[in-house]
Amino acid sequence: MSNRSKFLYADTVLDQVEIRIKELSALLIEKKAALRNAPEGSLRIAQSGKRIQYYHKTGDGNSQGKYLPRKMDKLAAALAQKDYDQKLVKEIEKELEALNRLKKNYNPKEITRIYEEMHTNRQNLVNPNALNDDDFEKAWLSFEYEGLPVNKDAPYFLTRKNERVRSKSQVLIADLLNELEIPYRYDFPLLIKNGKGFSSGTLVYAQFYCLNLRTRKEYVWENFSDMDNPSEAKKAVERVSLYNSHNYICGDNLITTMETSEQPLSEEQIKNIAQKFLK
Numbered sequence: 001m002s003n004r005s006k007f008l009y010a011d012t013v014l015d016q017v018e019i020r021i022k023e024l025s026a027l028l029i030e031k032k033a034a035l036r037n038a039p040e041g042s043l044r045i046a047q048s049g050k051r052i053q054y055y056h057k058t059g060d061g062n063s064q065g066k067y068l069p070r071k072m073d074k075l076a077a078a079l080a081q082k083d084y085d086q087k088l089v090k091e092i093e094k095e096l097e098a099l100n101r102l103k104k105n106y107n108p109k110e111i112t113r114i115y116e117e118m119h120t121n122r123q124n125l126v127n128p129n130a131l132n133d134d135d136f137e138k139a140w141l142s143f144e145y146e147g148l149p150v151n152k153d154a155p156y157f158l159t160r161k162n163e164r165v166r167s168k169s170q171v172l173i174a175d176l177l178n179e180l181e182i183p184y185r186y187d188f189p190l191l192i193k194n195g196k197g198f199s200s201g202t203l204v205y206a207q208f209y210c211l212n213l214r215t216r217k218e219y220v221w222e223n224f225s226d227m228d229n230p231s232e233a234k235k236a237v238e239r240v241s242l243y244n245s246h247n248y249i250c251g252d253n254l255i256t257t258m259e260t261s262e263q264p265l266s267e268e269q270i271k272n273i274a275q276k277f278l279k
Helices: 013-036 070-105 109-116 133-141 168-179 230-244 267-278
Strands: 042-048 051-057 066-068 184-193 201-212 217-224 254-258
Touching: 013 070, 042 070, 051 070, 066 070, 168 184, 168 201, 168 217, 168 267, 201 230, 201 267, 217 230, 230 254, 254 267
Parallel strands: 217 254
Antiparallel strands: 042 051, 051 066, 184 201, 201 217
């Protein structure tokens, strides 16, 4: 897993297709209902200089249509909407046909099945480019690293997995990530690039380096405690600024939680955030 780029990201095409089909199907029903109640005929628009005129064509043999005075602008708008809806319905139906055809023929699991169906002896000789979720998680968690050096005299707390962490809040985060079966690495060394060369950058230790197994996207999670202490608040701002300046952005691939002595981190907060970004 050291060469992260060689692995294909998890396939989410079918998930997006399902969402698109659902949205288009609902819109199709809405537009067909609107067309049933739309006025008869169509709209012709003519412009002479700055003057715009509307004409109602009803198929009575008058190719120019009947002139609509300004007081009938609502009818003109309804006819224009009808024309738009008719064209929209045709395109929606074409897209739904294409999406359903894709859904029927598209099978991304075939790529991961190639490696799965190999004999173990052959698998040991191969560097796969696609893994199923279980194998990917095992490989991701098996990555060996040296975490933040431990001060033996510093206070510490143990998680349910007997991991040594530095605060009760970190215990809470670690235990809930484990409960939700979200893979993570604690105190993970991260060389964030500064754009001045391949090997140059700033080494930081991410409190929690998490994996969304469904999307294969990785996140840094930093919890900032004692935020009512000005010096700790200053450190938090500097830390977030450092991440932000190296393409770790809050709400994208950087998760931040904060707490004060009067408002500690809660299980509900952690679960909501984990479900939003990591599941």
